Amino acid sequence: MPRTRLFVLFITALTLLLAVLLAQGIRQAANPSFSQRAEKKALVATLGLTDLSIWSEARYTRHPSQADLFTPFQDYPGAFDHFPAGSIIAPGQPKPQTTLSFKQRGEQ
Amino acid sequence: MARRLNILEHALSSLLRRKQKNLAIIVVYTLTVATIASVLFLTQSLRSEAVNVLAAAPDIVVQRLAAGRHDLIPIADAEQIRRMPGVGKVEPRVWGYYYDSLKKVNFTLMGVKDSPTNLPLLQGTFPANNEQCTLGKGIAEAYGVTIGDSLVLVDSSNSSKLYQVSGLFIADSELLTNDLILLQEAELRRFFKLPDGRATDLAVEVYNQREVATLAKKIKLALPDSRPIGKTEILHTYDTVFNWRSGIMLTLFASALIAFCILAWDKATGISADEKREIGILKAIGWDTNDVLLLKFWEGLAISLTAFLLGAIIAYLHVFFYGAGLLAPVLQGWSVLFPQFNLTPAIDLYQLFVLALLTIVPYIACTIVPAWKTAVTDPDSVMRS
Numbered sequence: 001m002p003r004t005r006l007f008v009l010f011i012t013a014l015t016l017l018l019a020v021l022l023a024q025g026i027r028q029a030a031n032p033s034f035s036q037r038a039e040k041k042a043l044v045a046t047l048g049l050t051d052l053s054i055w056s057e058a059r060y061t062r063h064p065s066q067a068d069l070f071t072p073f074q075d076y077p078g079a080f081d082h083f084p085a086g087s088i089i090a091p092g093q094p095k096p097q098t099t100l101s102f103k104q105r106g107e108q
Numbered sequence: 109m110a111r112r113l114n115i116l117e118h119a120l121s122s123l124l125r126r127k128q129k130n131l132a133i134i135v136v137y138t139l140t141v142a143t144i145a146s147v148l149f150l151t152q153s154l155r156s157e158a159v160n161v162l163a164a165a166p167d168i169v170v171q172r173l174a175a176g177r178h179d180l181i182p183i184a185d186a187e188q189i190r191r192m193p194g195v196g197k198v199e200p201r202v203w204g205y206y207y208d209s210l211k212k213v214n215f216t217l218m219g220v221k222d223s224p225t226n227l228p229l230l231q232g233t234f235p236a237n238n239e240q241c242t243l244g245k246g247i248a249e250a251y252g253v254t255i256g257d258s259l260v261l262v263d264s265s266n267s268s269k270l271y272q273v274s275g276l277f278i279a280d281s282e283l284l285t286n287d288l289i290l291l292q293e294a295e296l297r298r299f300f301k302l303p304d305g306r307a308t309d310l311a312v313e314v315y316n317q318r319e320v321a322t323l324a325k326k327i328k329l330a331l332p333d334s335r336p337i338g339k340t341e342i343l344h345t346y347d348t349v350f351n352w353r354s355g356i357m358l359t360l361f362a363s364a365l366i367a368f369c370i371l372a373w374d375k376a377t378g379i380s381a382d383e384k385r386e387i388g389i390l391k392a393i394g395w396d397t398n399d400v401l402l403l404k405f406w407e408g409l410a411i412s413l414t415a416f417l418l419g420a421i422i423a424y425l426h427v428f429f430y431g432a433g434l435l436a437p438v439l440q441g442w443s444v445l446f447p448q449f450n451l452t453p454a455i456d457l458y459q460l461f462v463l464a465l466l467t468i469v470p471y472i473a474c475t476i477v478p479a480w481k482t483a484v485t486d487p488d489s490v491m492r493s
Contacts, residue, residue, distance in 0.1 A: 003120040004113055007410060014417035021424045022460075025453030029156075035452040036280050039228030041164035043281055046224055048201050048311045050165050050342055052158055053244065053286040056214040057442040059205055062287070063216075064349065065342040066169065066309075068178055 115399060119406035122386065134415050136371055141419025141467055142426065143364040148459050149427040150435055151350045156454035157283060158346035165342050166199075166311035167320050170327055171335045178335075180306035185331055189312055192326055194319045200307030202293050204300050206261065211250060213444045217300075219293030229285075231255065232275030238295040241271035246286035246445035248276050259289075264301040282447040312336075360438065368467060372474040379478040387479060391487035400483040401476055408475030412468040420460065428453050 028034045043049070051063045060067030123130050170189065172181035186198040202219035223234040232255045235241050241259055253259060259271045277285040291299065312327070314320050317339075324336040387400055395403075426432060431449040432439075440446045 003124070004117045007116070007120055011413055011417065014414070014421065018417055018421050018424070021421065022455050022457070025424070025428065025455045029452050029454060035160075036229070037160050037452075040161045040281060040284060042228050043230075043277075043284060044161055044164040046227055047218065047220070047288075047290075048166050048199060049284055050162070050169055050337075052154075052162075052283050052346070053216070053246075053288060053445075053447060054283070054439070055441055055443045056216070056287040056445050058214070061441070061443075062205070062214065065337060065345040066171070068173075068176075 112402065115402050116406045116410075119403050119410065122403070123407055123410060126382070130411060133371070134411055134418075137368070137411065137415035137467075137471070138418045138422065140364050140368045140371070141416050141463070142422040144361060144368075144467075145420050145423030145460070145463060146426050146432065146435055147361050147364075148456075148463065149423055149453070150432045150449070150451075152456050152459065153427065153451040153454045154449075155347060155350035157452060158350065159343055161284065162342055162346065163339075165339055167314040167317070167339050168312040168324055168327065169201075169337045169342075170310040170312060170331070171337065172309075172331075173333055173335050180302065181309055181334070183305050183307050183310075185334070186307075186310050188330060189310065189327055192323060192330075194315055194323055196313035196315055198313070199311045201309050201311050202296055202302065203308050204296075204302075206289070211444060213247075213250060213287070215247060215287050215289050215445075217289045217291060217296060219296035220290050221293050229278050229281035230275050231278050232273075235271075235274050235290055235292050235295075238292050238298075239270070239272055240274040240292075242275035242277070242288075242290040243273055244277050244285040244288040245279050245282050246447060247289060248273075250445060261289075261299070263299045269299065279448070279450065282450070286447040287445045360435075368470075372470050379482060383479070384482050387482045388487045391483065397480070397483045401480055404476050404479035405472060408472035409468070411475075412471040416464055416468055420463075424453075427451065 032038055051065055053062070055061035170181065170185070172179045172185075181200075183200045186200055189195055190198045204217050206215045206217050207213070208215065220234055223236055227234070230242070232242070243253065243259065247259075248254060251259065253273055255273050255276060257273050259273060260268050261271065263269050271291070275290075277288065296302070297304070312323070314323055320338045320340065324338050327334060327336045390400055390403070391397075426434060427449075428451060431451075436446065436449065
């Protein structure tokens with residue numbers, strides 16, 4: 001059964017390769033000198049950084065966690081965003097407590 | 109066991125007889141799995157990086173809102189916050205944005221007061237005086253500057269100011285400092301014409317992390333025009349941004365899934381005349397329905413397992429060895445300065461297992477079901493049709 005043997009060998013080789021890659025990834029994640037998490041955290045703490053420097057196109061994409069709640073919708077609520085990155089960032093902040101209230105006619 | 113292996117041998121021969129068609133299926137299937145797995149690997153790693161690194165962010169950032177917009181906050185408010193029980197240091201932060209119309213680049217300018225020694229991920233030093241600056245790697249590369257060179261910025265009075273580059277953040281910090289320019293705080297105030305006694309926001313240290321939400325409420329109560337942003341909100345933002353269910357990641361994910369569904373649907377609804385005749389012949393020479401189904405199971409498994417393993421390997425190499433080069437333009441948007449993704453792998457075996465389950469099982473089912481329909485039909489009528 002030459003084809004079966006070849007197929008089993010091929011699948012085993014692929015599985016082993018994937019396992020080696022995943023094991024290497026897990027080892028790298030656990031290795032402080034590779035991930036440099038401590039150094040990055042020290043940098044964040046020293047500079048007081050709040051956001052990742054990924055999208056520098058607009059202030060609310062550069063600092064999504066610090067942006068005004070309405071900035072992505074500057075034209076009107078629900079407006080399409082000007083910046084492509086805005087479509088990646090889903091609104092994630094909890095709604096602030098409202099101070100708005102209405103009273104019906106005659107209500108005290 | 110020998111019987112099953114014989115059927116597997118026959119299944120492989122059958123696949124090789126139609127090698128062009130099956131190769132095309134494997135290529136499409138592999139690309140689909142590679143796309144979905146790349147999205148999963150990339151989002152998982154970015155989220156893990158953000159959550160781990162930003163855990164050192166200020167516990168609370170207090171902004172001031174004026175007429176519904178972010179405004180400068182009086183530094184005197186810091187003292188009021190500092191007096192609250194449970195609050196440690198309250199540091200005014202001075203920072204802002206600078207747009208360079210030549211390269212159409214936005215920078216983040218940040219003021220620093222002290223020059224910490226032995227700061228990691230920094231080559232050179234912090235700005236020691238008003239004539240110096242420290243740059244992120246993205247800016248240094250965009251303008252081709254290095255330590256000792258000068259950077260010219262135009263301040264709020266429209267005067268050019270020359271800053272000598274005293275330090276550069278190295279590539280490993282790119283995800284945090286790519287577009288960052290550090291200046292002395294006093295110089296940054298002059299540059300932006302910021303009034304003394306005001307800061308962009310206040311970074312508040314809280315001793316007990318469980319008190320952050322309570323203190324944020326207290327700050328809001330004491331300073332009604334303020335907007336306290338807790339660290340959990342910062343982390344939640346990035347958790348949402350890099351969640352595979354949000355935004356463009358979902359679009360990519362959904363497109364790949366739909367492509368896979370079309371592939372599976374085509375497989376499920378269209379069994380070729382050759383395949384039908386083959387099943388009819390097998391039945392006529394004495395194979396029973398179970399054998400035919402086992403044959404089709406092996407065929408489906410051989411294709412789907414090969415495509416899944418190849419797709420997962422390609423996705424891993426793409427994201428962690430080649431910096432997600434094909435996904436980065438999708439993420440980049442209009443950002444001119446975009447960091448290279450040198451990511452620390454964050455592997456979620458559960459996600460990989462679910463991906464395997466979602467791609468291998470439906471494909472095998474789609475291979476078996478039409479074959480079963482043919483296999484239970486009279487062999488003579490199958491061959492004649």
